[in-house]
Amino acid sequence: MLLSPPLAVLLLGLQSALCLGLGGQNLWLLKDKVLRSQEQRAQRYLLESWKAFPARSKGGWTEPREGFFPQPLDHFNRRNNATYKQRFWVNTELWEREQGPVFLYIGGEGALTPYSVLAGEHVDLARKYRALLVSLEHRYYGASINPDGLTDQKIQFLSSQQALADLATFHAFISQQYNLTRSNTWICFGGSYPGSLSAWFRLKFPHLVYAAVASSAPVRAQLDFTAYNKVVSQSLSNPIVGGSLKCRAAVAHVFSRLDQILKGGNTSGLEADFGSCRKLNGSDDYGEFVSNLADIIMGTVQYNQETPDNSIANLCQVMTNHSLGSAYQRLVLLNKNYMASMELKCVDNSHQNVLEKLRSTEVKPYGVGERQWYYQTCAEFGYCNIDPWHALSVLKNQSSSEVAVVINGTAHCANMNPPEDRDPPSLRQARQKIDDQIGIWLASAHQYPW
Structure with missing residues (x-):
């Protein structure tokens, strides 16, 4: 049998x-x-x-x-x-x-x-x-x-x-x-x-x-899975990977500050400080801007130590170092470090440019398929929050x-x-x-x- x-x-x-x-x-x-x-x-x-x-x-x-x-x-x-x-x-x-x-x-x-x-x-x-x-x-x-x-x-x-x-x-x-x-x-x-x-x-x-x-x-x-931020928060405060409660608090504080500035509508300072390729044009560009900055935090947590210059410990050393200035100034430095590591002259925060990229039907036999994965997650899984x-x-x-x-x-x-x-x-x-x-x-x- x-x-x-x-x-x-x-x-x-x-x-x-x-x-x-x-x-x-x-x-x-x-x-x-x-x-x-x-x-x-x-x-x-x-x-x-x-x-x-x-x-x-x-x-x-x-x-x-x-x-x-x-x-x-x-x-x-x-x-x-x-x-x-x-x-x-x-x-x-x-x-x-x-x-x-x-x-x-x-x-x-x-x-x-x-x-x-x-x-x-x-x-x-x-x-x-x-x-x-x-x-x-x-x-x-x-x-x-x-x-x-x-x-x-x-x-x-x-x-x-x-x-x-x-x-x-x-x-x-x-x-x-x-x-x-x-x-x-x-x-x-x-x-x-x-x-x-x-x-x-x-x-x-x-x-x-x-x-x-x-x-x-x-x-x-x-x-619409929304537990992402909770896990990122836990990771930023986890001492095993170099996090701390102070690090988590600094990140939360600076993103709250960014929200206040964006609600006020005067974004010229943000565009200059964070190397935006062009002027932020309305709420869609605001969303891209915040998402790109959040990606630095989320990507560091996700790919902790996967590359030599990318770790939670390094991020938290910057975000808790008061000698570098305010939490806002520390985030500016974190963004500059990221841009340098990626060899970026500026950051593309244009929502329209993102749409054009996703609309492209050109087949590229290498790398990650952005259009394909965007379609697949939206059509099947509902992963709308980077969980x-x-x-x-x-x-x-x-x-x-x-x-x-x-x-x-x-x-x-x-x-x-x-x-x-x-x-x-x-x-x-x-x-x-x-x-x-x-x-x-x-x-x-x-x-x-x-």
Whole structure:
């Protein structure tokens, strides 16, 4: 008698602010910088540790296979025969073919790169458990989109439901390509929105994937979720990450001051002090201005220590240093530091420019897809406040196989990055818990074939 496999979804919630939402232009710029920094970190990690790979090439490691395969544009309408080419990567160098598992890395709201199967927590685990590594780029992001995909008519086929159906089709494609059997247990990995997809894929297709690791996954979507500021506030006052009550109070005070100035309508001082590219024109520009400044705070909390110049500790050192002047003057300095780090001559606070950017249907096969993600969040999830995702995740164990790991004092999806010497003990312990749980899942899969 075959026993049903346990519902194996590992849900990780991080106590620093976790956010992948919309935000102002500053947050998008910061997110792109973090992605570049993570790729550089992966490169360094590979250069330092390539000797651990069993198969070597002249460059230190074998380049993974990049491929494209045709996916139905609409999985739910048989009358629509249109397709698009979806990009994927495969790394077979660590795989024990007969019984080695398959580790699927799920892409999200941006382009994937070969490093999706070369570096990261899931790759380290694949080395230990001799897994086949595969990654799938999300439809409509990166190179996985038709030239007309961003038009108002065609973008309707961008949804998490279509993406989950893509994963099921990809499962069949890879299984056929590599002659996989039931002995090759599938475990999927994802962080943030892809973390939700990871959990949902396990729930919707339990016959295809045995277990899922869902890092910082907002699986409980909520319309007009407003708990963001509470989590940011808690992070700014958390001494574990360099915050303090004084820091939180200074930030709250200065944004209250900004509100008063904007209500008065005399914005020339703000435009000069905070490097606005042009005069603020009405309430829409006011909203962009405040959002861009708030992005500096929110982005620092979200990506704490993800780049060398970006941490809550550094932010709070500035905001609590009275020798720098008033809280307003400290925020001015914080903004100048941000502009310097991003190499910005001025900050674009034009709401009209934002709209024009979001209306553009030009397909760019790199970076984060702003138009796509804006459409997807508004059409499906209701993430209108840049929410810290752990508040929408699962933070307590649901069963012996549904394990929640809460990591204090770190950042968004930090457990998924390659390990570093500066990683806090809580992060190292969390990775070990994930490792242990995967070992339990794989042992269970072999003991009770699914």
